[in-house]
Amino acid sequence: MRKHMRQYYQLKPLVEPNFQQWGEVIARILANRGLSLCSELSAELRDILPLHHFKHIRPAAELIANAVMQQKRICISGDYDVDGATSCVIMVDFLRKIGANVTFIVPNRRIHGYGISSMLIDEMGEVDLIITVDNGINAVEACAYAKQRGVQIVITDHHLPGVKLPDADVIVNPSYPDEVFPDRSIAGVAVAWYVMAALRSELEQRNYFLQKAKPNMAEYLDLVALGTVADCVALSQLNRAFVVQGLRRMNTKPRVGIQALLNVAKKEVGYVNAQDLGFALGPRLNAAGRLTDMRAGIFLLLEQDEQKAFTLAQNLDELNRSRRDIERQALNSIEELDASAKGIVVYDPTWHEGVIGLIASRVKERMQLPVIALTQDDQGFLKGSARSICGVHIRDILATMDQQLPGMILKFGGHAMAAGLSLNPDCLHEFKRMFAHHTALSIENQGLQGDLYYDFELTENSLTLDFAKQLSELTPWGMEMKEPVFKGVFKVASVSRYESGFLKMNLQFNRLSLAAVAFGLEELITEGDVLECYYSIHVNRFRGQESLQLLVRDVMVGECA
Structure with a gap:
């Protein structure tokens, strides 16, 4: 008999099914997800929370507005995934349209590693203001270096902060310790969108648009939808509204770069859905950040010429094919996994850094357990990507391990379901032991069943x-x-x-x-x-x-x- 050993569990209703509003089958499906009312599925523009809910967004808007009006040199510091790329595009495009002096930079995965750093700041050249997108909340050293150079810095991020916060001029992050924004699940691209909306409001109060065109924030909802789906954040009502409204725009008037991506992915405008964002557009953009340089994806999303955009999209499609081959070879190299372990660490020094996150995801799907995939970087350190199951907070586990054995983990960051880290190679054996121990505790204490359900x-x-x-x-x-x-x-x-x-x-x-x-x-x-x-x-x-x-x-x- 051939069979999978994976176990599925049946979902149970979290609320009483509402058979009056829905047919029996739909009502049962929604009840399994804790929903019973039509209003809970609302995803209209009115469901996008007003920007004033962000405690620190007004100071950020004021600082950026000053830089815009004084023609200061602004640099957007992005990230090499889809969330970071779409965040960067929103800010660069908005600031260009209003006449700001703006450039952008994105770290190379192999050269710079994740997020803003002193090396990246040096490569920016002469700048007056740095705005991070989808990164920066743990960039303590980089912020100190920027201040030392006399550069102002605004951090926009959605990742969880560490014990020590960076000394930035302003931090806009729903997970910031004293932040009151009611939804901490939004992606970095949503934070970037809110910051530009706040900047638009601030400049409007200063009569900046009396002789300049005022950008329409709804034009960027397609990018918010793409970044939100690609980053796999929880689909709260706010995130649902972002995705639904973004898809409506994409299906009626897609931007040139997205139209080109849809063409190479053989997707038809008018029928694009969230699954297409996650499995067709997202991977092609991500391929640039994984294998070469995410600037290729950003250039595509900023491009206005249809022929140039199609050429860029074809290049990304080829990169994605290469990524699939590299990923397949890496997965085939993994030997038998320990079925008794509650947390799995896989390591191969030859794996490409750009696919270790995908390796972790595939092994997690196969084993239904938290997984960390590690490879060796050019400096000899181990670089890892972690993926978890519902109920096991992977970043918190890494934080606990870091406290228990300082120096083992050199750097880490992330959130409940995914994280990145670098590791002292001499500590690999102890790291595996501690990870297995802490994941087992988490799973056993909560009686978790995994993510396989029906x-x-x-x-x-x-x-x-x-x-x-x-x-x-x-x-x-x-x-x-x-x-x-x-x-x-x-x-x-x-x-x-x-x-x-x-x-x-x-x-x-x-x-x-x-x-x-x-x-x-x-x-x-x-x-x-x-x-x-x-x-x-x-x-x-x-x-x-x-x-x-x-x-x-x-x-x-x-x-x-």
Whole structure:
């Protein structure tokens, strides 16, 4: 018998299902996610919180406004992921439109490492004001160096602060100790958007726009949506509003760079969804930051010429293909993992730094446990990327380990579900032991079950295109608003195999014949099998036609099914 050893648990209703507002199946799905009212799914412009909720945003706007009006030299210090790139684009584009003297810089993953640093500040040249986006909350040394050079610095970030805070002129961060902003789950791109909205308000009060065009902040919501989805933050009502409103804009009037990305990804304007942001656009942009230089992604999103944008998008598409090959080779090199461990550390000095986050994610998906993937950098230190499961706060675990054995972890930062770190290579064995110990404590104390879940089994009446459309109206799905997963037993009537483990199948369920696809399950599925499936329901669009399609996420094969 061939089967996966992974265990799925059935979601339980967190609230009483509201059958008056919803049909029975939809009501049960929403109740499993703690929702019962239509208002809780609202994602209109009015659901975007006013900027005045940020305690420190006004001082930031005033300082930046002074720099703009005095034509001071401003440098945006970005980050090499999609959240950092979209944050950078919002600020650079906004500041250019209002006539500011602005440049930007992004660290190279291999040369500079994460975030703003003294080395990066030196490479900025002569600047008067630095604004960080999606980084900086732990840049104590870099801030001190900027002050030493007489440079003002505004930090905009969303990551969790460390014990010591940087001595910046202003810090705008929903996780700042005395911040009162009601939603700490927003991505760095949302913080950047709020800061530019505050700057617009401040300049308006100073009559700056009497003879200048005033940028429309709604024009940047597509970038906020892209950065939010790519950073995998929790889909709070505010984040849902950002994503839904951004997708509406993207599906009606996409910016030139995003249109080019959609073209190379073979996605049609008018039907772009959150899944496309996370699995089609995001990876292509991220490929630049992983393998070469994220400036390529930023240049694309800033580009106004369609032909130039398409060329840039094609280059990113090629980089993404290379990234897939590198990732596949790295994953194939991993030896048997310890099934008894509660926290896993994998290490190979030859792995490319740009894919260790993906390696950690793939191993986490396979084992349903917290994972850290490590490689060796050019200086001989170990560089790592961590991914966790719900309920195990990975950054807090690293902070505890750092306190217990100072000097083992050289640098770390992140949040509950993901973190980055550098490590003393002499401490690798002890690091593995301590990580396994602390993750086991966290899992056992909370009785965690992992991230593999399903809602319930569907009847024939629900396996329809109409039901798939109903589900699509509830999107976006994401952290804390998980996509519905269903359980069912099917027979494989036919299966077609394609490159990279992609399968197309025809599944039989009682009297129904259902189209289905799967990724990475090629060794588990053959024609004639009876499958216990864990699947999602999607609307498939092809040449103007819509049809029901099942996405099979996992299977158990054999007589027991």
